[in-house]
Amino acid sequence: MSTQPLPAPAAPAPDAKGHQVLLRSRVEGLKGFLFVLPALVVLAIFLIYPAYYTIRLAFYEGDFHFGFFHYLGIENFKQLLTNDKDFLDLSKFPPGGALINNLRWLIVYISLSLLIGLGLAVLAVRVRYERFVKTAIFVPMAIAAVAVGIIWLLVYSPDADVGVLNALLRGGGLHTQSWLGNPSLVNYALIFAYIWASVGFVMVVLSAAIKGLPADVLEAARVDGANEWQIFRRIMFPLLSLPISVVTIWLFINVIKVFDIIYVMTGGGPGTSSRVIAFTMYEETFHNGRPGYGAAVAVIMLVLIAPVMVLNVRRFRSERVVA
């Protein structure tokens, strides 16, 4: 993945000297707008208006038809952040709730995905079977989270005659674990399954970036007596900071939106111990019949993602776009 400067705007602004030219540019403008119009209409009806509706609904108690039943002000948010142990529970140690689980995801999922992906990208380049390693690790990217869920339900099966992980533990003389039934393990078990599915992407992006590094610079460092670790730490790593930040943002968005794999593997359980923000939104809106409360959760998601939207727009404006 590389950055490329954005080419200059397609056509220069029409010069408005003559009447004819002005008229022509107006007609042209109208034509251009006709091309864009269908997309804008679809976006306005199915994306922008709904977002506005949801933000408004977050300040209401919703009814069963998802209408605005009763104005509550910021009551939903207050409830979520101070009085809902399934969403945020700071009264015990370690703290719990969906928001804290997302924080676990944020730390463990992002750091391990980056670490494994970067390690693979750096090392795979040095062996002849690079393609094999990359394919093996990338394939899970193509698979639906629903299928990833079933794959890992089988791996984590508490029965050592079914699940390979417990079979290995038993073979090594250790106690088998209920990976998805134990509240202190379940989040990490889910996180690892998702890392398994995501690392391929990190590896491919960083590997492409590494292959684009200038070889003469690295060679010069070698000639000067730098060892491989120093080369990685002092030269490659700084040069890779942009692709790493792109991948980190991708992983961050994944963490905020993670839903499918939890729905399939644990349903947020045992109890509520593996819920995350997106799961809470679904549960409160569609099972507990509290659309206003669910809308408040959705708004929290939007707020968490908003900085990335700003970042994307800024990056685009500064005429450097990630291709």
Place this chain on the structure above:
Amino acid sequence: MATVDQAVRLRTGTRSERLVRWVTRTPIHIGLIAIAVIWLVPTVGLALTSFRKPENIANSGWWHAFTQWDWTLHNYGSVIHATGMGHAWVNSLIITVPATLLPLTLGALAAFGFAWIPFPFRDTLFLLIVALMIVPIQTSLVPLLKLFAEHGHLNNGYWGIWLAHTAFGLPLAVFLLRNFFITLPKDLIEAARMDGASNLSIFRRIVVPLSVPALASFGIFQFLWVWNDLLMALIFVSDPSKQPMTVRIPYLISTYGQEYNLLAAAAFLLMIVPLIVFFALQRYFVQGLLAGSVKS
């Protein structure tokens, strides 16, 4: 310019140097192969499980499949017919194809407008679309469901999910395709304009044929996105006989819990389409994913 890739491979030396290098690199080989194996085992386990007899699955792990040699296709028969997964597979396809073609078409038209026809507020509108790229689906679920239910019961058929996927695919389509279209040679398009070609015919005769790789990348990305999607189908396709595989499989889990022969076969039916796409169109597939990294 020589790249790291070549530099690493071209370095050679005397026999003793090569020996030293081989010894120091052994941990790399062990590490890489170990990780590749760890990454393959879960999928291989599922594949083997899908071909084993149910009575054996309960008694012995899938790694006994090599010694027991009890392979059968029966699981696929049951899952396709008895549990209705064959029907759900077709539903997945019915949802996915229009939900790919619609945003591809609307997105390409808009991208052409943004790239080659100046109009007022063009850049502002484009930046708005860039910002919309990562809006979480969750902010649309409730209002869209309400809209679909109140206007023509769109959630009873497929129009609701087609439109919802179109809206969520469009920002990426416009972004990707506009950035590709803008790199097309300006002379070519100006020359066609001089010859009196209309915008629409420039779009159809010049832009689209020259942009097949970009169109394919987005098309594949969107196809897999929709095929693999659970959440939107869960909300917007309410008729059980119309639901896709991703929605029906979780029901299978709650009904058949431990019957991994059925779950594994169902998961493989779901995976087979992305895997074919992956191995047949690997290049476009990776490009599409890389490009889609700005989304999610």
